[in-house]
Amino acid sequence: MKKNHSLISKIKRHDKLDLVVNVIVFILAIINLFPFYYLLTSSVKSSAAIFKMPPDWWPKTFETKNYLDLFTGQPAFRWAANSFLVSIITTIMVVICASMAAYAVSKLDFPGRNAIYMIFIGALMIPKEIFIIPLFQIVTKFHLTDTYAGMILPNVAATFGVFLLKGFFDTVPDAIRESGKLDGAGEMTVFTRLVLPIVKPGIGALFILNFVNIWNDYLWQMLIARSKSMMTLMVGTASIMQEISPNFGYKMAGAAVASVPMLIIFICFQRYFTSGITMGAVKE
Amino acid sequence: MKSTQKNPRLRATLTGYGFVAPQLIFFAVFTIYPIFEGIRLSLFRSTAVENTFVGLENYINLFQDPVFVKSVLNTLFLVVVITVGNLILGLIISLAIFDKKNGYVSFVRSTFYLPVIVSTVVMAMVWKFLLNPANGLVNWYLTKASGKSINLLGNPNTVLWVIAFVTIVASVGTSIIMYVASMNGISTEMLEAAKVDGASKLKVCTKIVVPLVKPTTLYLSVTTIISILKLFVIIQLLSDGGPNNSSMTMMYYLYRNAFSYNKMYVASAVGVIMFVLAVLIALPQFISMNRKGGK
Numbered sequence: 001m002k003k004n005h006s007l008i009s010k011i012k013r014h015d016k017l018d019l020v021v022n023v024i025v026f027i028l029a030i031i032n033l034f035p036f037y038y039l040l041t042s043s044v045k046s047s048a049a050i051f052k053m054p055p056d057w058w059p060k061t062f063e064t065k066n067y068l069d070l071f072t073g074q075p076a077f078r079w080a081a082n083s084f085l086v087s088i089i090t091t092i093m094v095v096i097c098a099s100m101a102a103y104a105v106s107k108l109d110f111p112g113r114n115a116i117y118m119i120f121i122g123a124l125m126i127p128k129e130i131f132i133i134p135l136f137q138i139v140t141k142f143h144l145t146d147t148y149a150g151m152i153l154p155n156v157a158a159t160f161g162v163f164l165l166k167g168f169f170d171t172v173p174d175a176i177r178e179s180g181k182l183d184g185a186g187e188m189t190v191f192t193r194l195v196l197p198i199v200k201p202g203i204g205a206l207f208i209l210n211f212v213n214i215w216n217d218y219l220w221q222m223l224i225a226r227s228k229s230m231m232t233l234m235v236g237t238a239s240i241m242q243e244i245s246p247n248f249g250y251k252m253a254g255a256a257v258a259s260v261p262m263l264i265i266f267i268c269f270q271r272y273f274t275s276g277i278t279m280g281a282v283k284e
Numbered sequence: 285m286k287s288t289q290k291n292p293r294l295r296a297t298l299t300g301y302g303f304v305a306p307q308l309i310f311f312a313v314f315t316i317y318p319i320f321e322g323i324r325l326s327l328f329r330s331t332a333v334e335n336t337f338v339g340l341e342n343y344i345n346l347f348q349d350p351v352f353v354k355s356v357l358n359t360l361f362l363v364v365v366i367t368v369g370n371l372i373l374g375l376i377i378s379l380a381i382f383d384k385k386n387g388y389v390s391f392v393r394s395t396f397y398l399p400v401i402v403s404t405v406v407m408a409m410v411w412k413f414l415l416n417p418a419n420g421l422v423n424w425y426l427t428k429a430s431g432k433s434i435n436l437l438g439n440p441n442t443v444l445w446v447i448a449f450v451t452i453v454a455s456v457g458t459s460i461i462m463y464v465a466s467m468n469g470i471s472t473e474m475l476e477a478a479k480v481d482g483a484s485k486l487k488v489c490t491k492i493v494v495p496l497v498k499p500t501t502l503y504l505s506v507t508t509i510i511s512i513l514k515l516f517v518i519i520q521l522l523s524d525g526g527p528n529n530s531s532m533t534m535m536y537y538l539y540r541n542a543f544s545y546n547k548m549y550v551a552s553a554v555g556v557i558m559f560v561l562a563v564l565i566a567l568p569q570f571i572s573m574n575r576k577g578g579k
Binding site: 132 | 299300303306401410510511517542565
């Protein structure tokens with residue numbers, strides 16, 4: 001890759017087009033940050049300042065009122081806790097189910113293995129939103145509306161993790177499994193003690209990606225949450241957004257609270273994002 | 285003896301199924317069953333008092349409903365505009381940056397990926413704020429510049445373009461990550477040959493890089509189209525399908541019928557149509573994934 005860089009930089013030393021395009025890309029990248037800047041600065045403006053046009057590009061005063069209103073007037077802490085609980089439990093269950101299934105389709109030999117894997121892959125591209133009605137009816141039948149279980153369980157069915165992790169398991173040499181078997185270890189021991197530690201990067205990528213996906217999920221959580229206290233952060237802040245009030249400062253405070261946790265996760269685990277997203281698709 | 289011969293085979297089978305069982309059970313209950321149940325529901329007319337088999341009547345009624353026809357056309361419009369916009373923008377940005385220093389690449393990549401990370405809910409909220417007629421920054425500037433009152437979200441001619449724009453901004457980051465990763469995998473020999481020929485970067489890009497990242501383009505087209513099919517939150521928060529159904533999509537039509545009008549059978553029929561569409565769109569990707577995944 002390093003060599004690659006120096007090579008092309010030689011080719012295009014005098015490439016004006018490349019320079020112009022990059023300047024535009026850089027400007028676009030900066031413009032892209034503006035909505036977030038505007039979101040954050042608006043969230044600390046008073047309700048009078050929010051109506052000022054053109055706006056103060058840098059807030060004249062920093063008001064915490066919007067945030068105080070959010071956390072006192074709405075159960076925002078509860079929403080954040082709900083988001084965290086739903087995301088973390090779903091993700092743990094996904095990691096357990098997907099890693100076991102991926103191990104089976106990658107390393108174990110049993111009739112129907114390829115058929116099962118094909119069905120899993122086939123379902124990858126079918127968004128669950130399309131079958132939201134039967135899904136909702138199942139959850140209603142089990143009396144799981146307005147519960148954490150109702151939000152969590154349907155998302156464990158997603159097979160992306162099986163696909164992602166199978167790629168990692170395929171790279172583990174069979175000799176490792178066989179050496180464990182010779183020592184008399186059972187399949188479960190071989191799996192948890194010998195193989196799983198090797199595919200840690202895959203587990204990490206799946207964990208982060210799935211956590212963020214569930215945290216940012218909206219439609220399903222909105223349908224399941226009947227009471228205000230069962231809303232997640234996304235559903236709660238979107239419900240504030242749909243209030244008629246034009247006090248966008250308050251609404252932007254909600255948006256800020258909903259996005260900051262993911263920003264922190266992204267900054268800390270950037271590497272896993274890139275590897276997880278690209279692993280899932282094209283392998284050269 | 286017979287049992288000793290059969291035993292290891294049986295054991296292996298049981299172990300294998302034991303390992304896939306947890307995933308398979310969730311998958312059967314929350315994916316396979318809903319697909320069949322959705323198809324079944326779409327063939328019935330179910331109200332509080334009756335539940336009668338009507339065959340394809342729900343589908344026939346759908347295509348006689350001008351709102352549904354409009355939602356299909358709107359979905360098609362969004363599929364074309366967003367997919368083309370997302371891929372072209374993603375490709376151009378990636379081509380511009382992929383051969384630059386790591387710090388610059390990751391800066392550009394991260395800024396474009398930011399909207400994906402903070403979720404479409406937050407993106408929709410910010411843009412609703414920027415575009416609202418009372419104190420939206422964009423509307424204020426446009427009104428000031430044109431001298432007449434402009435409300436992009438309230439105008440049937442512009443609302444779909446706004447939705448397409450916001451969706452592209454909210455999703456192009458994924459395309460950039462995919463493209464840059466794919467471009468970094470291109471072998472140096474190819475580029476070396478181009479260097480010997482004294483090729484410009486434009487030529488290197490169009491003749492070598494773009495053809496080589498074709499699998500990524502295919503993958504991204506499929507995933508983008510499918511994500512547009514299920515587009516929901518941007519529509520709900522920005523326009524609520526309006527004004528006058530001019531931003532109604534199939535997904536939103538499905539949602540409205542199911543949860544506002546309580547016509548589950550109508551919504552189920554829409555779901556089945558969308559399922560067939562998703563399968564058809566995903567088929568080429570499915571085939572290429574299997575070629576790679578199968579041993």
